[in-house]
Amino acid sequence: MAEQGAELRSKATEYVVFPVVSRDEVSKLGPLVFVRGEGIYVWDVDGKRYMDSMASGVYAVHVGYGRQQIAKAMQEQASRLHYFCPYGYVSEPVIKLGQKLAELAPGDLTLTFFTCDGSEAVESAFKIAKQWAYCKGYRRKYKIISRRRAYHGSTMGALAATGTMSPLREIMEPLPPGYYFASAPYCYRCDFGLSYPDCKLQCANSVEQIIQHEGPDNVAAFIGEMVMAAGGCIVPPPEYWPRIREICDQYGVLLIDDEVVCGFGRTGKFFGAEHYGIEPDIITMAKCITSGYAPLGATITTKEIIDDIPAFWHVHTYNNHPVSCTASLVNIDIIEEEKLVENSATMGKYLLSGLESLSDHPTVGEVRGLGLLTAIEFVKDKKTRGRFPEEQGFCTRIMDLALDEGLILRRVENIIEFCPPLIITKSEIDEMLEITDQAISQAEKELGL
């Protein structure tokens, strides 16, 4: 097996292009080759077991690995009718999933456009917003407001709304014009140097200033995640989203709620928007919509908005894919039957208090989260909140130490996030915390802390 593992790792670097990670890094370590998964664990080709702290590394696998019901349903659908083009033709699972999402979504969101992933769902949301404005006679209402630190995808439109200067964005510039960035509701590092609640939500109010500056007739939509996930698990104050909703209503700007990560129970409610009591105009979904069993994205909006658009001029060959929609229907059944949204809320509180118990470490700056979307932000100095320089690799060292012990962690800068599958149990959380605690202690010891 070990020999087979070495051979596969070497072939992987020879034949596969890996996203984001450098070729040097991949060839140095050799990529992990996974062969099977069950519950919250995956096994590599050498037989080593790993606990998945990030629902597949990218917040996707809500119902866990090895769900035979989903695999069987997909096989049945693929044998009966695997695909037909989406221009005016449709299959039963697509209609059923559309109806199900209409029941689950807040407010009057009832009409869904299905894509293959989250970036396409976000692109579709922008195109719905722009086409809606165009059809209503506002030919210049094309601008989109996003936030610094936001991640909304890697296709050109979604990337243009991604508020970071990582190589992902910098190398691809110039991106489509018309995207503007407000401050993130990042209270631990407020752009305005203010503290909640004395700040009077300056970060939300700055959105109004951008709209006024750009001209309300020129701004089509505001996009944001209820809790910023890849931005570092940023949970806004309770009044933040109601204030954004108010501003959007005042200026006729559509509110796009990106639930690609927050949806399907991640934050302890079915959609993150339920925490804030707001009704978005458009919601984007992906990842956990199928728990990763098949590629699927979705953009749901209101009849009122779609009625303003005679025909939606946007298409992908694999819109409305029957096999992916089937996977999603069974995935949602499991989430409902096993009460995984409730489990996310309960286990999320347990995990958060476990992470808080690590606060005595000299490098643990802030612990934060909502449901099973949680994180530790590490700092070099607790008082000044100074960051570890990237080249020091402090969080990378924690991750390497945890990996040796069979725990896969993921970081964003100096932040390590803990977003396990929603099926996680207390004893699995205890195991995760214990390995993390030891890895932090060891990394600190190596720095002489």
Ligand SMILES: Cc1ncc(COP(=O)(O)O)c(C=O)c1O
């Ligand atoms: C909030 C959010 N939106 C959109 C996307 C893009 O999704 P995908 O990678 O499936 O294209 C991501 C991916 O991480 C995301 O986190």
